[in-house]
Amino acid sequence: MHIPSTPVRIAVAGGNYAGLSAMRELYLQLLATNTDYDGTRQAPPNPKVKITLIDRRDGFVHYLGITRGLCQSEYGRKLWVPYSDLPWLQHPSISIKKSIITRIASHHLELADTGEHEEFDYLVVALGQSRTAPIGVAASSMDEYVSDMDKHGKLIGNAQSIVVVGGGAVGTELAADLKTDHPEKEVTLIHSRSLPVPGPFTDEFRLCVTKVLQSLGVKTLFGERVIDESCSANDAFGAEPAKHADILPELFDSVKRNATLTTSSGLRVHGDIVFNCLGATSKASLVDLPSSTGYPVFSPHGIRVNQAMQVDDPKYSHIFAAGDVTDRDLLKLAGAASKGGRLAGTNIAKLINASNGEAAGIISPSREKHGKEVSSPELGWIKLVLGEHHAVIQRGEEVVPTEAAIHMVSPDIKLSKATRKLYIGSYPINGK
Ligand SMILES: Cc1cc2nc3c(=O)[nH]c(=O)nc-3n(C[C@H](O)[C@H](O)[C@H](O)COP(=O)(O)OP(=O)(O)OC[C@H]3O[C@@H](n4cnc5c(N)ncnc54)[C@H](O)[C@@H]3O)c2cc1C
Structure with a gap:
């Protein structure tokens, strides 16, 4: 194991569900440790640690609400929370760097443009996946986000026909949101398989999703692959692909305008606008951690981690990873990302406290309290919110009827729950 310098340098790469959860635990367990800390004011400085959060954005984005946010701008505006609204992140032992990470090496991160190296003794990789x-949200600041949202809102408003390509969870939610909020528009969902939402789900669940979409008036073209397309613009705003779009697909706006798509059976489908919902890209190209075990650190499903969220290679026991960037779950979900982030933060704090004389005893999920919203992908646990009035839930083998399911999903798609955990305008307290 690398011997940490003084102060111990901890880097957290990525500050969304997983990264901010790790930051909160590091704050609670390394900074807010005075017995008189009660969450009413900033914790005192700790000269023994230096924590750096690096993200290309200046705030948290609540992805779960993105499809509804595209259709309802008032709701959409609430999905971005600037880090500057979180007083605890302004702690003197914490710095926030707004930068694109281009490479993760064993003891430093490489940052774009300046070529700066961020050295670390411990690292949490929480970079998610890209869409x-x-x-995927191209913006790096709240102003950009609001302006992009207004532009997309205008495109949707002006379109008569809208096509969504890709019937996974995101594509079905987007098609349902579009048709719910714009019933007068023609909304078509094209999906290559005969039923939507691939993954560990039953056909009963998929049929139920199909029925809801059709009852909303979404035209479902399933079992059809798009084999050709022509369009007047393949970038909504006509701009050149942004610098670093090769490692950050979210910097590329994939909305097409005035497009005609040809499907595998020869159907021609016109869309005044077309949304691409064809899935996510991994962060494999950034991770430069040669394996010492014969198994690559980055498996096809993400960074291989053990139960403690440590990279599963003894050479990198100082590096942890959490959330969508890891190989832990077949279904990548926000609750699991937050839980993994908490565990990574807790375990780094334990290792640091151990080097200060306490016993290490890093913990694995079996010894952690399970959050009730954390899904168990093996059982196919998913809540799909299809517009404001419909939801379809699979709970293990059971599919909850839509009438009951809508009362079991959060009306604001967990926005208030996510923001509560950010401690906007306040300071975290252990156990709350
Ligand atoms: C439309 C949509 C709907 C969803 N609905 C649900 C749902 O209903 N329930 C559910 O549980 N999950 C849902 N998910 C999945 C959920 O959003 C993810 O599981 C979750 O975001 C994972 O969190 P994370 O912290 O691992 O990664 P992310 O939230 O993706 O965060 C990664 C962070 O890393 C930063 N970053 C990435 N690359 C770089 C780089 N190179 N340099 C600097 N910074 C970088 C990003 O800016 C971001 O802040 C949905 C996802 C989408 C897109």
């Missing part, structure tokens, strides 16, 4: 904009 093209607008689902």
